[in-house]
Amino acid sequence: xxxxxxxxxxxxxxxxxxxxxxxxxxxxxxxxxxxxxxxxxxxxxxxxxxxxxxxxxxxxxxxxxxxxxxxxxxxxxxxxxxxxxxxxxxxxxxxxxxxxxxxxxxxxxxxxxxxxxxxxxxxxxxxxxxxxxxxxxxxxxxxxxxxxxxxxxxxxxxxxxxxxxxxxxxxxxxxxxxxxxxxxxxxxxxxxxxxxxxxxxxxxxxxxxxxxxxxxxxxxxxxxxxxxxxxxxxxxxxxxxxxxxx
Amino acid sequence: xxxxxxxxxxxxxxxxxxxxxxxxxxxxxxxxxxxxxxxxxxxxxxxxxxxxxxxxxxxxxxxxxxxxxxxxxxxxxxxxxxxxxxxxxxxxxxxxxxxxxxxxxxxxxxxxxxxxxxxxxxxxxxxxxxxxxxxxxxxxxxxxxxxxxxxxxxxxxxxxxxxxxxxxxxxxxxxxxxxxxxxxxxxxxxxxxxxxxxxxxxxxxxxxxxxxxxxxxxxxxxxxxxxxxxxxxxxxxxxxxxxxxxxxxxxxxxxxxxxxxxxxxxxxxxxxxxxxxxxxxxxxxxxxxxxxxxxxxxxxxxxxxxxxxxxxxxxxxxxxxxxxxxxxxxxxxxxxxxxxxxxx
Numbered sequence: 001x002x003x004x005x006x007x008x009x010x011x012x013x014x015x016x017x018x019x020x021x022x023x024x025x026x027x028x029x030x031x032x033x034x035x036x037x038x039x040x041x042x043x044x045x046x047x048x049x050x051x052x053x054x055x056x057x058x059x060x061x062x063x064x065x066x067x068x069x070x071x072x073x074x075x076x077x078x079x080x081x082x083x084x085x086x087x088x089x090x091x092x093x094x095x096x097x098x099x100x101x102x103x104x105x106x107x108x109x110x111x112x113x114x115x116x117x118x119x120x121x122x123x124x125x126x127x128x129x130x131x132x133x134x135x136x137x138x139x140x141x142x143x144x145x146x147x148x149x150x151x152x153x154x155x156x157x158x159x160x161x162x163x164x165x166x167x168x169x170x171x172x173x174x175x176x177x178x179x180x181x182x183x184x185x186x187x188x189x190x191x192x193x194x195x196x197x198x199x200x201x202x203x204x205x206x207x208x209x210x211x212x213x214x215x216x217x218x219x220x221x222x223x224x225x226x227x228x229x230x231x232x233x234x235x236x237x238x239x240x241x242x243x244x245x246x
Numbered sequence: 247x248x249x250x251x252x253x254x255x256x257x258x259x260x261x262x263x264x265x266x267x268x269x270x271x272x273x274x275x276x277x278x279x280x281x282x283x284x285x286x287x288x289x290x291x292x293x294x295x296x297x298x299x300x301x302x303x304x305x306x307x308x309x310x311x312x313x314x315x316x317x318x319x320x321x322x323x324x325x326x327x328x329x330x331x332x333x334x335x336x337x338x339x340x341x342x343x344x345x346x347x348x349x350x351x352x353x354x355x356x357x358x359x360x361x362x363x364x365x366x367x368x369x370x371x372x373x374x375x376x377x378x379x380x381x382x383x384x385x386x387x388x389x390x391x392x393x394x395x396x397x398x399x400x401x402x403x404x405x406x407x408x409x410x411x412x413x414x415x416x417x418x419x420x421x422x423x424x425x426x427x428x429x430x431x432x433x434x435x436x437x438x439x440x441x442x443x444x445x446x447x448x449x450x451x452x453x454x455x456x457x458x459x460x461x462x463x464x465x466x467x468x469x470x471x472x473x474x475x476x477x478x479x480x481x482x483x484x485x486x487x488x489x490x491x492x493x494x495x496x497x498x499x500x501x502x503x504x505x506x507x508x509x510x511x512x513x514x515x516x517x518x519x520x521x522x523x524x525x526x527x528x529x530x531x532x533x534x535x536x537x538x539x540x541x542x543x544x545x546x547x548x549x550x551x552x553x554x555x556x557x558x559x560x561x562x563x564x565x566x567x568x569x570x571x572x573x574x575x576x577x578x579x580x581x582x583x584x585x586x587x588x589x590x
């Protein structure tokens with residue numbers, strides 16, 4: 001493949017219409033990245049795209065669809081082909097599963113399959129379709145995890161298992177793609193006040209939780225590190241400190 | 247965190263409005279309040295070597311101070327952009343102010359372009375929870391522009407602009423602090439010489455301090471905040487600290503920044519070399535595990551520094567010390583007097 005041409009860096013963000021994904025899109029647009037953003041709901045996604053193009057004079061390609069759908073992933077690949085590079089991929093789109101959350105032992109196999117398709121299979125499949133573009137940019141893949149991956153919290157078994165599997169997929173991909181120059185990290189953003197959290201907790205008052213914006217300094221730090229120094233690691237965005245290996 | 251617990255006549259405290267050199271004092275001529283539990287002594291800073299034991303180890307912050315206050319101009323007029331923390335060469339957290347004595351934030355839309363230190367800049371994202379801070383993106387070499395056009399960050403209580411050299415501590419090796427790690431300022435060559443003569447060693451960490459305006463009572467709602475700052479604890483420093491502990495010596499941190507760096511480098515397995523960003527906030531509910539004593543300044547009520555002190559010393563002892571500091575006319579702020587807190 002030809003060497004990379006100069007120009008704006010490109011970030012792909014899934015689940016970018018709301019919550020953490022929308023916050024990351026706005027910040028990366030501010031940093032001057034051209035964006036490829038996706039979400040199931042097209043209208044709020046296009047609204048974000050227009051705002052970021054206007055505020056930060058970057059190109060934003062908004063693609064509505066479900067990451068579990070192979071045709072949607074093919075569209076993401078075509079957008080990357082147009083952009084001719086992918087410097088950052090944030091696999092942020094996540095499926096909570098049916099609410100109210102049920103005990104793991106009562107989870108239906110089909111609910112399990114849906115959650116796994118979005119939270120585990122799709123992120124890996126998106127890395128696969130973007131692999132040549134990520135390799136060309138020595139890019140960074142960020143898989144958005146959860147403290148449910150480690151917690152053993154009642155009701156969070158299906159979602160938590162999918163995120164625990166995603167953590168393992170992250171460290172495995174990091175090892176397998178190192179030779180391609182692609183770096184992979186997992187990030188647990190910590191408790192946040194998002195639509196997804198509200199669905200999980202029903203009518204509970206989540207006003208004591210920080211908004212996704214509270215984690216912005218972590219992301220600003222993460223995106224500024226040389227990716228290869230971090231590859232294979234898992235970070236907690238709300239931890240007391242974020243370290244690079246010596 | 248401990249506000250309200252310390253009954254100190256805060257409004258009677260003195261503020262240092264200029265370096266001690268303006269009063270004909272050497273840097274090490276500032277006063278040194280020494281607390282050992284409830285026992286208090288009054289010294290000059292130059293007495294420090296005699297107050298320590300040969301087995302003690304000092305840990306110092308080797309961060310140097312940047313001329314981080316930049317002249318800036320938007321369509322609405324001139325303002326100050328005080329750089330706080332570098333995230334990437336072109337992406338910084340900074341505080342917009344109308345002037346040294348006039349806090350901001352200056353009205354700037356997201357994506358609105360303006361000029362700072364001769365560079366094109368834009369505000370790209372609010373900083374969570376603190377209106378005055380934001381992420382900014384610059385086009386060009388920020389450090390070069392800062393060295394050409396910037397000056398030290400100062401606030402309204404200073405009687406005169408103080409040149410950058412007067413902010414650098416004798417330990418400064420790596421520039422990167424928006425504001426001087428001031429606990430190290432009273433150290434002079436002759437103090438280092440007498441420390442050495444007594445067999446007292448010192449080892450470095452780096453913590454690049456951001457703007458302190460949040461601590462200065464301008465904005466009551468975010469006074470408890472600590473925000474992420476770059477830090478590094480080198481392996482040689484870890485080894486030296488471990489050797490000191492093994493041989494029964496005390497570890498004395500020079501500055502709250504040193505405590506925050508050491509605490510951030512402490513994991514389940516103890517202290518280890520570490521590098522990254524830390525937002526550690528120490529308070530009585532999160533006591534410190536790494537320092538036995540502290541050389542520091544005098545801190546304002548409600549500040550995160552004072553909460554950190556309360557993680558080291560009982561509130562009653564601190565109250566006693568601070569009441570004495572007010573009564574005896576000790577001076578607050580970065581050019582003021584010092585406080586040595588030792589175990590009782």
